[in-house]
Each structure stands twice: as C-alpha cells, then as structure tokens.
Amino acid sequence: MRKLTNLALKVIKNLGAEYGDIRITRIETENISVKNKKVEGINKKNWAGFGIRVLYKGYWGFASSSILEKKEIEKVAKLAVKIAKASGILKHEPVTFEKLSPLKDSWKSPYKIDPFEISIKEKIDLLLDVSNELLKVKGIIIGHVSCQSTKEEKIFASTENRYFTQQTIQTGAGLEAYAMKDGEVQKRSYPASFGGSFENSGWEHVLSLKLKENAKPTAKEAIALLSAPQCPSGVMDIILEGSQLALQVHESCGHPIELDRVFGTERSLAGTSFLTPDKLGKFQYGSKIVNITADATIKHSLGSFGYDDEGIPAQKTYIVKKGKFVGYLTSRETAVKLGMQSNGTMRADGFNRLPLIRMTSINLLPGKDTFNSLISGIKNGIYMAINKSWSIDDKRLNFQFACEIGWVIKNGKLKHIVKNPNYTGITPEFWNNCDGISNKKDWRVWGVPNCGKGDPMQTARVSHGVSRARFRNVKVGVGK
Amino acid sequence: MIDRKRFDRIKDIIFNSSKANDIQINYFKNTSFLTRLANSYIHQNVHENNGNIVINVIFGKKTGVASTNDLTRKGLIKALRNAEKIAKLSPEDPDYPGLPEGIQAEYYKQFNQTTDKTTPKQRAEMLKEIVKLCSEKNVNASGFISTKTDNFGVATTNGADCFASASSSSLFIITDKGLGTGFAEEIQNDFSKINFKKVAKIAIEKCILSQNSISIDPGEYTVILEEAAVGEMLTYLTYFAFGTKGYHEGRSPLVGKVGKRVFGKNITITDNWNHKKASGIPFDSEGVKRSKVSIVKDGIFKGLVYDNYYSKKFKMKNTGHALPPGMVYGPLPLNIALSKGKTSPEEMIRTTKKGILITRFHYTNISDPMKTLYTGMTRNGTFLIKNGKIAKSIKNMRFTQSIIDALNNVTQISNLQVFSGGFMGGGTVVPKLKIKQFNFTGKTDF
Numbered sequence: 001m002r003k004l005t006n007l008a009l010k011v012i013k014n015l016g017a018e019y020g021d022i023r024i025t026r027i028e029t030e031n032i033s034v035k036n037k038k039v040e041g042i043n044k045k046n047w048a049g050f051g052i053r054v055l056y057k058g059y060w061g062f063a064s065s066s067i068l069e070k071k072e073i074e075k076v077a078k079l080a081v082k083i084a085k086a087s088g089i090l091k092h093e094p095v096t097f098e099k100l101s102p103l104k105d106s107w108k109s110p111y112k113i114d115p116f117e118i119s120i121k122e123k124i125d126l127l128l129d130v131s132n133e134l135l136k137v138k139g140i141i142i143g144h145v146s147c148q149s150t151k152e153e154k155i156f157a158s159t160e161n162r163y164f165t166q167q168t169i170q171t172g173a174g175l176e177a178y179a180m181k182d183g184e185v186q187k188r189s190y191p192a193s194f195g196g197s198f199e200n201s202g203w204e205h206v207l208s209l210k211l212k213e214n215a216k217p218t219a220k221e222a223i224a225l226l227s228a229p230q231c232p233s234g235v236m237d238i239i240l241e242g243s244q245l246a247l248q249v250h251e252s253c254g255h256p257i258e259l260d261r262v263f264g265t266e267r268s269l270a271g272t273s274f275l276t277p278d279k280l281g282k283f284q285y286g287s288k289i290v291n292i293t294a295d296a297t298i299k300h301s302l303g304s305f306g307y308d309d310e311g312i313p314a315q316k317t318y319i320v321k322k323g324k325f326v327g328y329l330t331s332r333e334t335a336v337k338l339g340m341q342s343n344g345t346m347r348a349d350g351f352n353r354l355p356l357i358r359m360t361s362i363n364l365l366p367g368k369d370t371f372n373s374l375i376s377g378i379k380n381g382i383y384m385a386i387n388k389s390w391s392i393d394d395k396r397l398n399f400q401f402a403c404e405i406g407w408v409i410k411n412g413k414l415k416h417i418v419k420n421p422n423y424t425g426i427t428p429e430f431w432n433n434c435d436g437i438s439n440k441k442d443w444r445v446w447g448v449p450n451c452g453k454g455d456p457m458q459t460a461r462v463s464h465g466v467s468r469a470r471f472r473n474v475k476v477g478v479g480k
Numbered sequence: 481m482i483d484r485k486r487f488d489r490i491k492d493i494i495f496n497s498s499k500a501n502d503i504q505i506n507y508f509k510n511t512s513f514l515t516r517l518a519n520s521y522i523h524q525n526v527h528e529n530n531g532n533i534v535i536n537v538i539f540g541k542k543t544g545v546a547s548t549n550d551l552t553r554k555g556l557i558k559a560l561r562n563a564e565k566i567a568k569l570s571p572e573d574p575d576y577p578g579l580p581e582g583i584q585a586e587y588y589k590q591f592n593q594t595t596d597k598t599t600p601k602q603r604a605e606m607l608k609e610i611v612k613l614c615s616e617k618n619v620n621a622s623g624f625i626s627t628k629t630d631n632f633g634v635a636t637t638n639g640a641d642c643f644a645s646a647s648s649s650s651l652f653i654i655t656d657k658g659l660g661t662g663f664a665e666e667i668q669n670d671f672s673k674i675n676f677k678k679v680a681k682i683a684i685e686k687c688i689l690s691q692n693s694i695s696i697d698p699g700e701y702t703v704i705l706e707e708a709a710v711g712e713m714l715t716y717l718t719y720f721a722f723g724t725k726g727y728h729e730g731r732s733p734l735v736g737k738v739g740k741r742v743f744g745k746n747i748t749i750t751d752n753w754n755h756k757k758a759s760g761i762p763f764d765s766e767g768v769k770r771s772k773v774s775i776v777k778d779g780i781f782k783g784l785v786y787d788n789y790y791s792k793k794f795k796m797k798n799t800g801h802a803l804p805p806g807m808v809y810g811p812l813p814l815n816i817a818l819s820k821g822k823t824s825p826e827e828m829i830r831t832t833k834k835g836i837l838i839t840r841f842h843y844t845n846i847s848d849p850m851k852t853l854y855t856g857m858t859r860n861g862t863f864l865i866k867n868g869k870i871a872k873s874i875k876n877m878r879f880t881q882s883i884i885d886a887l888n889n890v891t892q893i894s895n896l897q898v899f900s901g902g903f904m905g906g907g908t909v910v911p912k913l914k915i916k917q918f919n920f921t922g923k924t925d926f
Contacts, residue, residue, distance in 0.1 A: 033808055039570050043806035044562045046548040046555075049530065061600075063527040066549040076529070083513075083525045086600030090608050092521035120569045128571075141730055180730050185850050265518040267622040268654045271842070271859075352528045389845040391878075393857040398878055398924040400855050402847035422847055424878070424922055455624050455652075456514055456526070478921045479853060479880025 004050075004073055005157035011077035012054050013159060017084065019055040020077075021158035023309060024048075024068070025351040028116065033146040034127035036135065040144075042120065049351035052077050056084035058094020064352040097332040098341065100311065102161035107306020109168045110299055111202030115149035118203045123147060126211070133215035134177045139223045141185075142178035143215075146195060147171070147206055148449075162311040170302065170461065172198030172449060173206040177219035179226050186225035186419060188404055190218040192243035193387050198447030198461065199300045221405060224417055231406050231421035233477030237381035238423055239374050239436075239470045244403055245364065246446035246464035247387045252427040253285075253292055254362040254462070256396035257319055257327070258345075259334040261357075269455050271394025274427070275325060277338060285325040286431030289367050292320035294329055295465075296344060296360035302447030303362075303463035305347075309355035312344035319362065323432070329357050349458035356454050361445060363465030367437025374436045374470045376412040382476055383407040383414060384421045400424040400478060423476045436470035443467040482591060482645040483509045483531070486551070487633035490533055493556050495637065500564060502538040502579050502637045506765050506804045507531070511596075512628035515603040517653075520611045520621050522604060531631075536805035537563040538579065541572040545806040577792035582640020582767025590646035590759060591629065595671040598627040598649070606651070606676050613680040614655060619662075619687050621680075623653040627671055632761060640767020646759060650901065651679050654860060655687035659926045660873065662686025663839050663860035665708070667899055667907075669759070686839060686861040693873040696864065698920040702835035702891075704828050704865070704912060709841050711900030711908040713854065714749075714816055717883050718908075720849045722775055724784045724801075725810025728794060733850050733884060734781055742781045743887040746821065749776040751785055751801075751813035757899045757909045760815040763800060770800035775813060779888075787811040817909035821893025828892050828914050830868040835914070836877070837863040837870060852883040857924065878922035889916045 005022050012020035026048040033040040050073065051064035061084025063076045127145040134143030150170040157163045174196015176189045191197045191209060199205045240248060256273040260266055275283070286292075296304050296314035305314050310332050319327045328338075329345040334357065346355035375383070386404040393399075406421030407414050445465040452459055487507045494505055509531040516524035532549035533556065544567030548559040603625045614621040627649045634642040649671040655662040664682035668674045705713070719726075726732045734742060751773045753760025762770050766788055774782045786794075787802030790811055801811040829837065836858075844856030857876050864872045894912035901907045 031806075038573060041806055041808040042544060042566045042570060044546040044566060046546075046550060046559065046562075047532070048550055059525075060523065061525050063529075065529040066531060066551075067529070068550075076527075079527060083527060083600045086515070086604040087522040087525045089601065089604040090517075090520070090522050090611060092519075120566060124570065178729075178731065183735070183850070185731055263519070264620075264622065264656075265523050267518055267656065268516070268624060268652065352530055354524055354526050389847040389855070391843045391845045391855050391857070393876060393878070393924045394842050394859055395924070395926060397926075398857060398876075398922055400847075400878060400880070400922070402855075420848055426924070455516055455524075456512070456528070456626075475922075479847075479855065479919065 001155050005155060007070060008052055008073050008077045009157060009159050011074055012081060015078065015081040017054040017056045017081055019159055020053065021156065022050055022052045023351060024050045024155040026153045027350060028151045030149045032123050032127060034131045035144045036142060037128060037131050039124060047350065051348065051351045052080040053354065054080045054084050055095055056081055057088055059084050059087035060095065061087060062354045095333050097336050100160050100162060103311060104163050106165040109200040111169045113203040115171050115203040116151060130175055130211045130215050133212055134175060134219045137216055137219035137223060139179050140177050140219050141180045144176040145211065147173035148195065156311055158311055164307050164311065166306050168200060168305065169202055170198060170200050171203060171205045172196055172447065173209055173211060175211055175215055175218060177222040179222040181226045184226060186222050188218045188222040189386055190214045192446060193404065195449060198302050198449045200302055200304055201300050225405060225419045228417045228419045231382060231418040231477045235473055236476055237378045237470060237472050238474045238476060239383040239468055241385035241468060242444060242466050243446050244384055244387050245466040245469055246448065247390055248401065249362055249364050249464045249466060250448055251390055251392045252396060252399055253319065254359040257329050258357045259328040259330045262328065263334060266453065270453050274395045274397050279325055281326055283325040284323050284432065285320050285428055286323040287434050288323045289437055290320055290323045290431055290434055291365040293317065293363050293365065294319050294360050295363055298361050298445060298465065301361040301445045301463045302449065302461045303360040308344040308346045309348045310342065310346045312342045315343045317343050329359065331357050347460055349460060353458045356458060358460040359451065359462040361463040361465060364437065366440040366443040366467050369436045369438045371438055371442060371468055374438060374468060375409055375414055377436060377470065378409045379411055381409040382421055383409055397427050399427065422478055423474050424478050425474055430471060433472040434469055435472055438467040481596060481629065482588060483631040484643050487643060490551060490556060491635045493553055494535060494560055497557055498537060498560055498564065500537040500539055504536040504579055504636045504766060504805060506534040507633035509631035510628065512626060513600065513603065514624055514626040515607060516624045517607050518622045520614065522607060525600065533559065534805050535559055535563045537567045539567050541574060541576040542567045542570050543576060544570055547806065575793050577788055579636050579638040580766050580768050580788040580798060581638055582636045583642065583763060583769050585642045585763050587644040587762050590669055592647040592670045595627050595647035595649050596629045598671045610653060610676055610680045614684055617684050617688060619655045619657045619684050621653060621655055626650045634763060634765060634767040636767050642763045642767050644761040646761065648759065649674055651676055653679055653683040655683040657687050658691060659693065660687050660690030661860045662690060667901055689863065690861055690873045693875045695875045695923060698877065698922055700917045700919055702832060702914065702916045703918040704832065704835060704837045704914050706839050706912055707898040707900050707910050709838050710910040710913050712841050712844060713883055714818060714908045714910060716846055716854060717852065718813055718816055720846055720852055722784060722813055723810060724786060724790050727784055731849065733852055737781045738783055740781060741779045742884065743776055743779045744890050745779045746890055746893060747776055747779050747887050748819040750774055750817050751815050752817050753815045755815065755817045755909050757897055758815045758817065759907060764802040765804045766802040768798055768800040768802065773799050773813065785811050785813045818911060820895055820897045820911040822895055823892045825894050825912055828894060828912060829865055829870065832865045833867060835865045837865055853880065854883050855880040875926060876924045877920045879919060880921040881919045886915050886918060891916055
C-alpha cells in the first residue's frame with residue numbers, strides 16, 4: 001500500500017499542489033436483525049477505496065474511487081488537482097495552516113473478542129433467544145433485536161511525510177419491544193433506542209449488555225405504557241436519564257461547538273451556531289456545575305481514535321468549564337483563524353467522503369449528586385428516559401425532545417409512569433437551569449452511531465459520557 | 481456514463497460461480513461531483529466514483545445477503561461465498577416465496593449526456609455567476625451544485641435482466657444577510673436546463689424580505705407551505721403511514737382504514753415512477769415491473785405498494801416496489817405525487833386574511849408515529865401574511881403538528897407541482913398547500 005500512497009503524493013506534488021493527503025480505507029460491517037423469532041436480515045458488507053484531498057494555491061479539491069489500482073490512483077490524484085483549480089475560479093482568501101512535522105505510527109482500538117471470529121450462527125441464536133423472551137410478555141406485538149459489528153482499517157499519508165495506520169473495531173446491540181392496544185402503539189428499547197449501545201470494543205461488549213436478562217423487564221414497561229396516563233403539560237423540573245442526556249449534549253452542545261458551523265461553512269445543510277467566537281471564554285453556557293470536555297482518548301468510547309483524518313493525534317480539551325464556554329472542536333484550517341492549533345476532530349465517513357469537523361466524545365463531567373438526591377430535590381416534575389425523537393433549530397437554540405417513558409416525581413419521590421413525555425427549551429437557558437448532576441458511579445459513555453452532517457451526507461460515530469442531571473423550570477408535555 | 485458492460489461481466493461471474501438454487505443481484509454505480517459554496521466561496525469540491533454489488537443467495541427458504549464494492553473477480557467471488565455462507569447458516573423463513581418472475585428492461589430516458597459530462601469548471605462558473613448576483617444585493621451565498629449519474633442493474637435467476645441509468649443536476653442555494661436568510665432550489669435531469677438566475681433571484685428576494693423579522697406568539701395559524709416543506713412532510717408520511725411492513729405489523733396509523741376517508745376530500749396521493757416531474761425507474765430490485773399505485777384518492781385510503789414477499793404473504797398484487805436485498809424496511813412508495821389543485825400561488829396569499837408563509841422546515845422528526853405528530857422548525861424565509869399580502873418577516877417558529885390532521889385541514893392547493901428530492905433515491909412531486917389550524921408550540925430569536 002505504501003507504493004500506492006507514494007504514487008498519489010508524487011502526482012499531487014508534481015502538479016504543483018502545496019498540500020495533499022490520501023486515505024485508503026477498508027470497512028467490513030455485519031448487521032443482523034431478528035424480529036418476532038425470525039431473522040429479518042443479515043447483511044455483510046465489504047467496502048474499500050481511497051480518497052485524495054489536495055490544496056492547490058489555497059483552494060481545496062477532493063476525489064475518490066473504489067478502484068484500488070495504480071492507474072486509477074494516478075487518474076484520481078490528477079482529478080483532485082483539477083477540481084482544486086476549479087475551486088479557485090471563485091476567488092477568496094486562500095486556505096493556510098501550520099506545517100506539521102513528519103510522523104510514522106499505528107493505532108488499534110482495544111478489544112478482547114474479535115466480533116468477526118464469532119460465528120453468524122452463534123449471533124443468530126443469541127438474538128433469537130432474546131426475541132423469544134420479549135414475546136413471552138403478553139401483549140407484545142413486535143420483539144426486535146439487532147447487533148452490528150464493524151472493522152475499519154485505514155492508511156493515511158500526506159505530503160508532510162505523515163503516515164499512519166489505524167484499526168478500529170466497534171460493536172453494538174439492542175432490543176425493542178412494541179406493545180399495542182386499541183390502535184395505540186408504545187415502544188420500549190434497551191439499553192438505548194436506535195440500535196442500542198455502541199462501543200469501540202469487541203463481542204464482549206454485546207455480551208456485557210445482558211440482553212436476555214433485560215428483555216422481559218423492558219417488554220413489561222412497554223405494556224405498562226399502554227395504560228399509563230399521558231405526561232402532564234406545564235413548566236416543571238425534570239431529570240434526564242443517561243442515554244437521553246447524551247443526546248441532549250449531542251444536539252445542544254456537541255454541534256454548536258463545531259468551528260466549521262460557527263464559520264458558516266455548514267450553513268446550507270446543518271446550519272450555523274449561536275456560539276460565535278466573541279462568546280469564547282466569556283459566555284455563561286450553563287450553570288457553574290456544568291463542565292464539558294471533548295475527549296477522543298477515552299478507552300472503548302465510540303468517539304475515540306488514534307489520529308483524525310488530517311493526521312492530528314486524539315486529544316482531550318475543555319469545552320465548558322464551570323459553566324463558561326471555553327473551547328471549540330477544530331480543524332487545521334479553522335483553528336488557525338482563531339490563532340489556535342487543531343484539536344484533532346476531522347473525520348470522514350469512509351474513503352469517498354471529505355473529512356469534516358465531527359464530535360469525538362463530548363462529555364458532561366460527573367457532579368456530586370446521586371439519583372436519589374436529584375429526585376429528592378423535586379416537588380413536582382418528571383424523570384424522562386430513552387430518546388424517541390429529537391429536533392433543534394439551525395443555530396442550536398430551540399430544541400424539543402420526546403422520550404419513550406417518564407415517571408412522575410412528587411414531593412421528592414418517584415411515582416407512577418407516564419407515556420409520551422416530551423420537553424422543549426432554549427439551550428443556554430436550559431443548561432443554566434441545571435442544578436444537579438449525579439456522580440461518577442452513575443457516569444458512562446453512550447455511543448451515538450448515526451450523527452449526520454455535510455453535503456454529500458456523512459454519518460459519524462460519536463459518543464457522550466454522562467450521568468443523570470436535573471433541570472429546573474422546563475416546558476413539558478408540548479403539542480398535546 | 482452508462483455502465484451496462486461491467487454489469488454483464490459481473491452477472492456472468494456470479495451466475496457461473498454459485499451453486500445456490502437462485503440468485504438476485506443488484507448493481508449500483510455512482511459517479512458524482514458536488515461543488516459546495518459557503519460565505520460566497522467554494523470551500524468543498526468533491527468527486528466520487530463508486531460501484532457496488534448486492535448479492536442475495538437463495539437455498540430453498542434460506543437467504544443470505546452480502547455486498548462489496550470490490551468488483552474484481554476475486555472480490556465478487558468473496559462476496560458470493562459470504563452470501564452463500566450466511567444463507568446456509570440462516571434459519572428457514574417459512575414465508576419466503578422465492579424470486580418472482582422478472583422482466584427484461586433497459587431504461588435510459590433519465591440519462592443525460594450533458595449532465596454526465598459536466599466539468600468542475602462549469603460547476604464553479606455557475607456558482608461564480610450566482611455569487612455575482614448575490615453580491616450585487618449585498619447578500620452571501622451558500623449551497624451546492626451537484627451533477628451525477630447513477631446506474632442500477634438487476635439480474636435474477638428467474639428471468640430478470642434490467643438496467644437503468646439516470647442523471648441528475650441539483651442546485652441548492654441558501655442566502656444570508658444579517659439574521660435574514662433565503663432559499664431556492666432546482667433539480668433537473670439536464671445541467672444546461674438549470675435556470676440558475678431564477679434560483680438566485682428567488683433566494684435573494686427571500687433573504688431581503690427576511691430582514692428585520694418580528695417575533696410572534698406560538699399558537700394555531702393558517703399556513704401556506706411551499707413545496708420543500710410539503711415534500712418533507714410527505715416523506716415522513718411515506719415512511720410512517722404508507723410503509724407496507726409497518727402497516728402489516730400494526731405500526732401505521734392507517735391500519736384497518738383501507739376504503740375509509742383519512743384525509744380531506746381534496747387530497748389525492750399516487751406513487752408514480754413515470755410522473756413527468758419524477759425521477760423514477762420502471763422496475764424494482766427483484767426485476768418486477770413497477771406499477772402506478774393509487775394510495776389516497778379524494779381523501780380515501782386506497783392501499784399500499786407491495787413486493788413479492790409481502791404480496792404473497794398478504795395475498796395482494798405485487799406492484800413492483802421491492803427495496804434492495806438487505807434493506808429491512810419493506811416495500812415503500814418512493815415516487816409519491818400529491819395532486820395539484822386549482823389555486824395560483826398568488827391567489828393563495830391574496831385570499832389569506834392572517835397566516836404564515838413557510839419556505840421550508842428544519843430538523844423535523846416524528847415524536848408520536850401513530851398520531852404522525854411531527855415537530856420541527858421553520859427556516860430560510862418565514863413570513864406573516866395579513867389581509868392578502870406578505871406583511872412582515874417573522875422569526876423562526878417551532879411547530880408540533882399531526883400530519884394526518886394537517887392533511888384534513890387543507891383549504892387550498894396550488895396549481896403547480898415541483899419535484900422535491902427525497903430519501904433512497906426517491907422524491908416527491910408536490911404543490912404548495914394552504915392549511916388551517918397549524919399548531920406552533922415555540923419560537924426562536926432569529
């Protein structure tokens with residue numbers, strides 16, 4: 001492969017580009033889905049190719065191909081330069097960034113059991129077993145279980161003589177129980193919705209989820225929701241469970257700190273950000289107990305890696321410190337505009353996509369509370385768990401989330417469940433009303449495997465470390 | 481380019497190398513370019529050349545799916561063996577009906593040489609012209625111009641041998657000045673037919689009209705939804721209400737309502753791949769001829785689309801709507817057209833005493849699928865209408881609204897339709913809609 005990367009870099013240099021890099025990527029994925037005791041789908045995918053990015057006189061070009069041959073690499077490298085030249089037809093301030101020193105390294109994500117060494121039969125048997133358990137609960141109409149394994153092997157080489165290889169193994173699994181009565185359908189998922197729990201781990205992660213043991217309790221909650229009262233409407237206090245809080249962090253903190261959005265280069269699709277550079281180091285994003293980091297070095301976290309797709313090593317940085325907004329997610333091109341250095345967040349969704357600023361693991365650091373102390377501080381409120389839907393405006397201010405299940409809190413005690421809970425708010429108001437975060441014992445990292453951004457669309461695998469947190473005076477039960 | 485020859489080679493290798501009872505092959509070849517604009521300059525400019533094959537191997541009532549984009553002989557055989565291994569290890573599906581009898585078809589009507597041969601320079605020059613028009617009005621431009629050709633081949637051991645090639649050019653422009661923004665788009669088969677000056681003019685006008693927005697209180701309002709907003713709403717309806725699998729699993733709000741009125745009498749929805757404004761193809765992933773299907777006629781729910789599996793299982797006609805192997809969504813109508821009405825867009829505004837004109841939505845999501853309760857924000861041009869005229873730009877609003885209720889409250893439909901791109905290569909052909917009692921539940925400060 002080194003010969004192929006050298007060829008690409010030689011062509012780029014010979015054509016006069018000041019910078020270029022090539023990524024050769026191979027991805028193997030295996031998805032298995034079982035629904036109502038039947039295998040719904042098994043899909044094995046092998047996907048490989050290369051992408052070449054060049055900077056010519058300050059303008060970018062990118063071209064990619066799935067044909068991993070010498071001739072094609074030469075052709076695509078030339079095309080990338082031609083595209084970069086075309087970018088220069090619209091004149092603007094040329095892109096510049098600081099030169100990096102040479103690098104040679106390799107990185108592998110940690111795992112115990114290679115998921116591709118586990119036979120498909122063993123995986124099917126596990127999922128069928130879990131599906132059977134779900135359907136044992138009377139009233140369940142759909143028992144759905146799925147697992148996913150991914151292995152990505154990447155080679156990166158640049159004209160700055162930086163070269164690394166990187167292997168990432170990821171697994172995920174989860175279950176869903178649907179209950180129906182009189183035309184009403186309620187769903188409960190475990191351990192999280194939209195596919196379950198995902199990590200940079202081997203098959204041991206799937207086994208650790210204890211899907212079978214959790215099938216019946218989850219299914220029973222789906223049944224209970226059918227006869228539960230609707231979530232009340234009004235302004236009240238809420239506590240968010242971990243996987244829901246992870247998505248809250250994702251949408252209202254993770255996206256607005258992407259510096260490309262801030263500079264307007266994602267305006268056409270994802271939007272911009274309310275966290276403009278004048279707010280850096282000054283703006284009170286949240287209450288003083290709110291501390292948020294971007295950390296690509298947490299072991300087994302879905303947002304961790306060795307190097308980003310510009311060859312910058314994984315890092316940990318503060319985003320919010322004691323409630324104050326102090327940092328962005330940056331790239332080489334954007335960081336320099338604020339007099340900074342990249343904190344290594346440029347990632348591409350495969351060989352055929354350009355790297356963009358993506359979340360790593362954006363974490364709300366643990367506080368001092370326990371779940372019980374969070375509850376005991378509420379007279380009238382709702383504890384909400386497991387995301388059902390999400391929506392936020394294009395500057396990341398006005399959001400609305402719906403959850404699968406809620407519990408009424410009255411006078412410091414957790415009471416009965418309620419169905420269809422949702423809440424809405426404005427990002428800084430919401431985070432400034434956070435007055436309790438549970439401690440380290442309650443903290444874990446949740447993988448989010450489906451973060452969309454860019455044109456053409458890219459899906460990134462990111463994560464969020466959170467525990468549970470309490471928010472005061474939130475508008476609940478919207479649109480009833 | 482039309483890539484039929486490579487598909488023929490792949491078919492030969494796969495069919496001659498497998499010992500399975502039956503095989504289904506789907507071939508996808510994508511050559512695309514996208515030039516992206518932000519802050520009135522080109523910040524991203526990309527090309528992709530990718531081809532992949534999906535192989536479905538069948539042993540009796542066992543099936544196995546594998547896919548690869550390594551189209552060398554070695555890569556194809558590896559994928560085939562993976563599929564065979566999966567099929568052998570999979571439990572039998574007693575409902576699996578085997579492959580349907582396929583047709584032989586070639587469809588190149590959507591292939592366009594001009595689009596296929598468009599150069600990076602041509603795309604950049606078009607954006608340069610747009611930026612020039614925007615600069616004259618002190619407006620920034622963002623968005624993209626993309627050109628692509630997709631090839632889709634289907635072959636089965638039950639007679640299917642189909643190939644289609646389709647080109648598409650999309651121009652998508654967002655304008656901004658201060659807090660005001662605007663939007664316009666155009667999708668054409670032929671790059672040279674894109675009226676970029678018109679697109680720029682609409683986006684600029686919206687942006688200028690969006691200055692000095694006022695804030696209004698949430699509540700129920702009459703709205704006029706422009707095509708992008710209608711298309712997005714219908715796309716959600718397609719997935720959550722018109723999805724055949726969800727319907728038969730009891731997850732659709734339309735369960736048990738065939739033959740009953742579900743929307744207002746003025747709503748007619750058809751899945752029609754051959755609509756003159758659509759971009760469909762005449763066969764599905766199993767090589768079955770795709771039919772035009774009436775889904776809602778004059779507000780009455782007529783039925784769904786089917787593939788071979790669901791048509792046999794539920795004794796319905798196979799309408800040729802199978803998705804590629806490995807996709808677990810079940811058959812979906814991907815070429816939805818909402819019939820046009822008789823009112824001109826100007827008349828829709830002129831006859832509105834008080835209402836809101838919505839250009840498009842942002843980050844929409846279904847929070848209660850059985851009610852089709854749908855939330856999201858307005859974006860890129862939201863205007864208050866008073867006494868038949870656009871009175872003022874308003875700050876963006878959050879809506880939380882049942883789509884089914886909205887389609888029961890349509891009071892006017894425009895006399896023009898536009899193609900609006902959708903998911904999985906589909907899209908919707910939609911007019912503008914005037915809807916009463918549309919529910920807004922929040923607002924933002926821009």
